[in-house]
Amino acid sequence: xxxxxxxxxxxxxxxxxxxxxxxxRCDDLCIDANSLIYDCIHELKEVNDxxxxxxxVYEHIMTLISVINPARNTYVCxxxxxxxxxxxxxxxxxFKSVLTKQILQSQESWNTNHITPGTIFMTGLDDYLSQKxxxxxxxxxxxxxxxxxxxxxxxxxxxxxxxSYIDKNIVIYGLDADLIMLGLLLHAEGFNTYLxxxxxxxxxxxxxxxxxxxxxxxxxLASEIDILLANENKIQSVMDYIFICFLCGNDFMPHLPSIxxxxxxxxxxxxxxxxxxxxxxxxxxxxxxxxxxxNFVQTLCNNEEDHIKENLQWKINAKxxxxxITYEDKLNFLPCMDVEKEKYLLDNMDTYNSYILExxxxxxxxxxxxxxxxxxxxxxxGMNNDNRVxxxxxxxxxxxxxxxxxxxxxxxxxLDTEYTQPDIDVYTQLFFVLPHINHEEIIPPxxxxxxxxxxxxxxxxxxxxxxSFHYFLCKYFWESHLHMDKINIDTLNNIILHLKN
Numbered sequence: 357x358x359x360x361x362x363x364x365x366x367x368x369x370x371x372x373x374x375x376x377x378x379x380x381r382c383d384d385l386c387i388d389a390n391s392l393i394y395d396c397i398h399e400l401k402e403v404n405d406x407x408x409x410x411x412x413v414y415e416h417i418m419t420l421i422s423v424i425n426p427a428r429n430t431y432v433c434x435x436x437x438x439x440x441x442x443x444x445x446x447x448x449x450x451f452k453s454v455l456t457k458q459i460l461q462s463q464e465s466w467n468t469n470h471i472t473p474g475t476i477f478m479t480g481l482d483d484y485l486s487q488k489x490x491x492x493x494x495x496x497x498x499x500x501x502x503x504x505x506x507x508x509x510x511x512x513x514x515x516x517x518x519x520s521y522i523d524k525n526i527v528i529y530g531l532d533a534d535l536i537m538l539g540l541l542l543h544a545e546g547f548n549t550y551l552x553x554x555x556x557x558x559x560x561x562x563x564x565x566x567x568x569x570x571x572x573x574x575x576x577l578a579s580e581i582d583i584l585l586a587n588e589n590k591i592q593s594v595m596d597y598i599f600i601c602f603l604c605g606n607d608f609m610p611h612l613p614s615i616x617x618x619x620x621x622x623x624x625x626x627x628x629x630x631x632x633x634x635x636x637x638x639x640x641x642x643x644x645x646x647x648x649x650x651n652f653v654q655t656l657c658n659n660e661e662d663h664i665k666e667n668l669q670w671k672i673n674a675k676x677x678x679x680x681i682t683y684e685d686k687l688n689f690l691p692c693m694d695v696e697k698e699k700y701l702l703d704n705m706d707t708y709n710s711y712i713l714e715x716x717x718x719x720x721x722x723x724x725x726x727x728x729x730x731x732x733x734x735x736x737x738g739m740n741n742d743n744r745v746x747x748x749x750x751x752x753x754x755x756x757x758x759x760x761x762x763x764x765x766x767x768x769x770x771l772d773t774e775y776t777q778p779d780i781d782v783y784t785q786l787f788f789v790l791p792h793i794n795h796e797e798i799i800p801p802x803x804x805x806x807x808x809x810x811x812x813x814x815x816x817x818x819x820x821x822x823x824s825f826h827y828f829l830c831k832y833f834w835e836s837h838l839h840m841d842k843i844n845i846d847t848l849n850n851i852i853l854h855l856k857n
Contacts, residue, residue: 388530691827
């Protein structure tokens with residue numbers, strides 16, 4: 357997962373969370389390792405030999421262990437097959453990656469879409485690292501052949517061995533901003549969690565020495581959040597804070613039109629929270645308190661139109677400050693050049709649903725948003741129910757519409773806890789998230805040859821590459837939305853499972 361603007365927000369508003377590495381003993385190190393592959397590819401510039409990449413990844417891991425020097429164990433994990441909502445995001449990213457290279461006429465010889473579970477590259481990396489670590493008793497390895505995103509593997513390991521980690525200092529390495537939220541939740545459960553990122557990623561912060569190593573102290577962050585929310589219970593503050601921050605958007609759901617982290621969205625949410633001052637999460641069983649959330653959203657309805665207009669005007673004004681020098685810059689800031697929708701909506705706010713959401717029936721939008729909101733909360737807490745939930749719209753509903761569909765009873769759930777489907781196969785993921793033009797290149801030949809005819813016969817839309825980009829309230833190209841054909845993941849999964857067996 358990734359929320360880059362949230363990472364920047366935290367560092368700029370909570371500078372006290374940075375502590376020098378020398379002041380803390382690390383007991384256990386947990387490495388969310390996928391980013392290390394990209395680092396190695398970037399350093400190499402050209403990939404001619406997978407073994408060279410594997411060796412570099414291993415050396416990066418060992419260097420990281422040497423720098424942190426954990427007293428006990430190291431847990432190294434790579435992303436496996438993720439939850440279905442994450443696959444939808446991966447599909448967007450991988451299509452954009454290919455289209456970006458086509459637009460820029462990039463001459464890069466190696467396709468980073470190979471960094472997906474099930475590819476020859478990732479299977480080889482799993483085998484290489486398994487051999488390297490098999491005799492190292494203090495290193496626990498979880499490769500891409502083990503399902504789940506890396507950061508969630510880490511959280512599940514800590515929770516499943518809670519007695520071993522209580523009162524120990526746990527350092528988590530990774531570049532995803534959502535590790536801040538996941539680490540805070542672990543802290544709320546009684547674990548001493550710290551984050552580590554290379555200083556080069558935040559040396560722009562004042563008083564940071566680029567030659568020092570720093571940890572992010574989540575205990576300090578939790579205390580500052582508690583003060584901000586004016587709560588008497590720090591655990592309550594942390595849980596409620598994370599829940600309301602979901603409204604800023606994440607890997608599984610978009611932000612709502614009146615909430616933008618860049619435009620003081622988090623402070624806006626906190627101010628509304630303080631007005632209602634009612635717990636949104638039950639700390640005992642981590643269930644959502646819908647009645648309190650309903651009151652919270654009601655306060656956000658009051659000035660919603662004004663906040664939407666502020667965000668629209670911000671996007672329109674951003675065009676003035678864009679200075680694209682290279683073709684890459686011009687593409688990156690392309691959304692700032694496209695402000696037609698923002699200008700229209702400024703004078704036609706009542707058309708948001710039909711113009712932006714492309715529907716006049718907001719019931720499905722709102723219920724779907726509340727469902728993915730509930731699912732995301734439980735997923736962050738290690739409870740993965742209803743494994744085919746997803747939000748099918750590019751943009752979030754307005755609070756004024758959402759309010760009408762929030763349950764009045766706390767016992768309500770939008771999730772179908774009895775709904776079960778077979779796990780999504782690793783090769784199903786490959787066919788699903790990769791653009792058609794990558795299928796033959798990246799999917800292992802034996803799998804591709806045995807499956808592609810049936811896949812394309814039953815799901816001909818899989819071959820489509822002609823999708824439109826949408827830039828509403830986006831600043832950067834990578835934030836844009838591709839309006840893509842819907843693919844029935846169970847139909848695809850059944851084809852793959854049948855042909856494999």
